[in-house]
Amino acid sequence: MAATRFDVLGIGNAIVDVIARTDDAFLAKQKMRKGTMRLIDEAQAAGLYDAMGPAVEVSGGSAANTIVGAASLGARAAFIGKVKDDELGRVFAHDIRAAGVAFATPPASAGPSTARCYVLVTPDGERTMNTYLGAAQDLHPNDIDPDAIAAAQIIYLEGYLWDPPHAKEAFLKAAKIAHDADRDVALTLSDAFCVDRYRAEFLDLIRAGTIDLVFANERELHSLYETADFDTALDALRKDARLAVITRSERGCLIFESCENALASGPGSGLTVARRQTSGVGKTPRRSGIRASRL
């Protein structure tokens, strides 16, 4: 195997979060379901922004946040995602690079503006997210840099990538390059509603071996196998997935490798397994209690 330049390379929606405090009445009035993410179009984004309170802007995005977390732990990290050549796009590019992550995806010069996620935080600490995908929808296969992919030990993708129309082609291209270079491909299922939208495709990817490593929380796992029983869902995933990490909030996380594939001593198995109490927020390697020994 050739030498790596990156321990991990993420591909995801490049998003700037617009975070404001709110209350339950506002969520009800806006017909939002607390604690979930929904997609909104440009007109909805404008209407919501008008209605919501003063906000703070922070670079976000599910996989991007995870990659920044990995970089903060010392990993050599890279990210691929699409912004527009506008002010928020420059904010995103600055922030991820300033965090030590290589980010070279060319920004879109035309089309919709950089993606924004309007995050409404209620007094109970729950985050309710409304995502305008904007320029993130324009992530195309030609944004996938084959050299960067082949130089990364693991590529890490978010389930949310299935929302923008061309991103899944970009993802499949990246997965093929990675496997041809003997690298591993990881997928986080993102959220239970995302799994609901793309269940069949995610299962196909996992069963076909396009995905080597699956990250999921309990709700996503239940959604994937359409069951309310954890053990049933877990047994199903054990049959389908080569390697999986299930985060369980206060119950820590569960990690397994498929017996059939018997990869305990093979490539990609260099993971230190640990159970820890987690805060149940986010999916960075630190929080989910897994840390790649090669990072």
Add this chain to the structure above:
Amino acid sequence: MAATRFDVLGIGNAIVDVIARTDDAFLAKQKMRKGTMRLIDEAQAAGLYDAMGPAVEVSGGSAANTIVGAASLGARAAFIGKVKDDELGRVFAHDIRAAGVAFATPPASAGPSTARCYVLVTPDGERTMNTYLGAAQDLHPNDIDPDAIAAAQIIYLEGYLWDPPHAKEAFLKAAKIAHDADRDVALTLSDAFCVDRYRAEFLDLIRAGTIDLVFANERELHSLYETADFDTALDALRKDARLAVITRSERGCLIFESCENALASGPGSGLTVARRQTSGVGKTPRRSGIRASRL
């Protein structure tokens, strides 16, 4: 006197803060003086942004922050300041309106982008500020809405307005309209270096009665009268100013009205004077221990 629509109307630089953590070594390398504000041009802004860490964007500006504070205390508040019609300009406009402040200054359609202040926060909590004035420099006298000024009990201006070339003309126009409508005009001296840049002009404004109410901290007061002795500076201000509020960090604040003007029972004197311990941060009415009884 006609009825008011606003308890207070601020005029100031409309700025989005770009806030990042840093350390003393970074400040030294960038030749910054800790705890102060300096003006930077577009090239310096670009260089600094490249060098600094991941940041958070929050609407800011000295007078704008004060006006938002007044609105949060229940005041009917308005603000005049110049942004560009760009993303950060829309962020500023959203945030100040969402805080309940009337903001109707038309954004610039061309020229430099919305002003940004790069705020570097060291572990000791000190803020070191680098301001790129951008579109704020294009605040012109024709941005002053005479009806809004005449309908505000007090207009509140920041000393930093003397930095953009045309803003002082806008300020003088607003002060004349306010006085013709029998309203009061307040000025905050902003910072000791700002006073250093415009000492003669500030003294002229105060002595000529263009300013009815002066806000200053001790350092600004010392700078105004070029003395290290507080009592000497205070005596000088007592002679010059009609009404003044001096904030003194842990020693609370000092408020006086000029005896010569004998305005204790005249218009504009409806202020409840109080001495309180303050946190020494910011200059909102709450923190400085003064609260207009008509608010």
